[in-house]
Amino acid sequence: MTHILHRQIGHTYPVAANGQGVVIRDADGKAYIDASGGAAVSCLGHGHPDVLAAMHDQLDRLAYAHTSFFTSQVAEELADDLVAHAPAGIGHVFYLSGGSEAVEAALKLARQYFVERGEPQREKIIARRQSYHGITLGALAIGGREKQRAQFAPLLFETHHVSPAYEYRDRRADETPEQYGARLAEELEAKIAELGGENVMAFVAETVVGATLGAVPAVPGYFSRVRKICDRHGILLILDEVMCGMGRTGTLYACEQEGISPDLIAIAKGLGGGFAPIGALLMQERVFATIAAGSGAFQHSHTYMGHPLACAAALAVQRVIRRDDLLANVRRQGAYLSRRLKERFGNHPCVGDVRGRGLFQGLELVTDRDTKAAFDPKLKLHARVKQEAMARGLMVYPTGGNVDGVAGDNVLLAPPFIVDAPTVDTIVERLGDSIDAAIRTAGVGG
Ligand SMILES: Cc1ncc(COP(=O)(O)O)c(C=O)c1O
Numbered sequence: 001m002t003h004i005l006h007r008q009i010g011h012t013y014p015v016a017a018n019g020q021g022v023v024i025r026d027a028d029g030k031a032y033i034d035a036s037g038g039a040a041v042s043c044l045g046h047g048h049p050d051v052l053a054a055m056h057d058q059l060d061r062l063a064y065a066h067t068s069f070f071t072s073q074v075a076e077e078l079a080d081d082l083v084a085h086a087p088a089g090i091g092h093v094f095y096l097s098g099g100s101e102a103v104e105a106a107l108k109l110a111r112q113y114f115v116e117r118g119e120p121q122r123e124k125i126i127a128r129r130q131s132y133h134g135i136t137l138g139a140l141a142i143g144g145r146e147k148q149r150a151q152f153a154p155l156l157f158e159t160h161h162v163s164p165a166y167e168y169r170d171r172r173a174d175e176t177p178e179q180y181g182a183r184l185a186e187e188l189e190a191k192i193a194e195l196g197g198e199n200v201m202a203f204v205a206e207t208v209v210g211a212t213l214g215a216v217p218a219v220p221g222y223f224s225r226v227r228k229i230c231d232r233h234g235i236l237l238i239l240d241e242v243m244c245g246m247g248r249t250g251t252l253y254a255c256e257q258e259g260i261s262p263d264l265i266a267i268a269k270g271l272g273g274g275f276a277p278i279g280a281l282l283m284q285e286r287v288f289a290t291i292a293a294g295s296g297a298f299q300h301s302h303t304y305m306g307h308p309l310a311c312a313a314a315l316a317v318q319r320v321i322r323r324d325d326l327l328a329n330v331r332r333q334g335a336y337l338s339r340r341l342k343e344r345f346g347n348h349p350c351v352g353d354v355r356g357r358g359l360f361q362g363l364e365l366v367t368d369r370d371t372k373a374a375f376d377p378k379l380k381l382h383a384r385v386k387q388e389a390m391a392r393g394l395m396v397y398p399t400g401g402n403v404d405g406v407a408g409d410n411v412l413l414a415p416p417f418i419v420d421a422p423t424v425d426t427i428v429e430r431l432g433d434s435i436d437a438a439i440r441t442a443g444v445g446g
Helices: 049-061 073-084 099-116 137-142 148-154 177-195 222-233 254-259 286-293 310-321 325-345 383-390 423-444
Strands: 016-020 023-026 031-034 090-096 124-128 161-162 198-205 236-240 264-267 279-284 351-357 360-365 397-400 409-413
Touching: 016 423, 031 423, 049 090, 073 090, 073 279, 073 310, 090 099, 090 286, 099 137, 099 198, 099 222, 099 264, 099 279, 124 177, 137 148, 177 222, 198 222, 222 236, 222 254, 264 310, 264 360, 279 286, 279 397, 325 351, 325 360, 325 423, 360 383, 383 397, 383 409, 383 423, 409 423
Parallel strands: 124 161, 124 198, 198 236, 236 264
Antiparallel strands: 016 023, 023 031, 090 279, 264 279, 351 360, 360 409, 397 409
């Protein structure tokens, strides 16, 4: 009997006992290839000796000092490091302990920025459907996963949602990807016009959509159009790179590949690589300068922000990524993973699409490749895939709701940046078997 309120009550979870490299072992000694980094977290895999050494070293010196009394050397060094490698104009960092916290902080900083700039009427937020920005009330309010929002709707502040950039389902046959992106930009313009450009505070989007759509990048030109629209109306562009950032797509920030720099960026997950809980909000210098010249304090804080042990882990992760040139491996193995997935699933009757960037790849499951019809959500096909994969010693991250927030099944892959080609082969082979078995046991298709 467990006293933990687990994610799924009644489900028996294996006990994770140790982890090394790309493998986690349970208490019975069974090995699982971590092909999803948990939820795109463990970017260096498990037990990385350099990260552990940096954490031990920090622990021996100082585990914790409250940020209303002190700063710490390691927190300062990490901020210097993050700013030095951030998109253009980013000048300061605000520490948090996870992704939802980083998104909440982004929303509050955006609001405070406009209040202090003398634009208190800016209070409206536009985000996108089928997005996930976190589970706390503010992050849930802007998110677009209907299933997660429904029962909490009375507690959520009003957010205005537009379409995601979801080429596989929403680009019309008579449109080029660029034309589709232009149509989405027009939709955003229309939403801004409806709300009044002077009333809109922020537009929030995941640069590459993670858990809800399954590694879906935007179409070419979409984000540069969005950037221009936000600039024209004085709206802050907040990019949620909690999942897709910190190297996952082959560049440190996913928005580098879009050629834009946002006003605020939320990061977490790969920042600490799972060695410690840490998130951060990165901001353009002019946002910082407004608060600095105004009230002089962002009215937001948490007890554990800037935790020295978490900062030591994150700094070590960043240094290992650079020292070992791991982003090159993300691009190389990402391309290989994408090729192998397309070979294995390119003609699979129940896989409609393979997409992604770097070591952030997704598959979309459909009952029919021509109609793209989704499986009945009651079948919980994504959960079956996860179960079958675990039985085969493979961790992947399948989720549902990509079609409309409820229907649709996809499988997300986010292996550690240290993965090699033979492991990629094993991942694809086990995933193929798992998907086939899930479809068989659900008694559908295939
Ligand atoms: C894009 C995105 N934003 C925010 C979050 C929330 O992060 P956390 O679970 O660390 O609160 C997640 C988590 O999956 C995410 O994928």
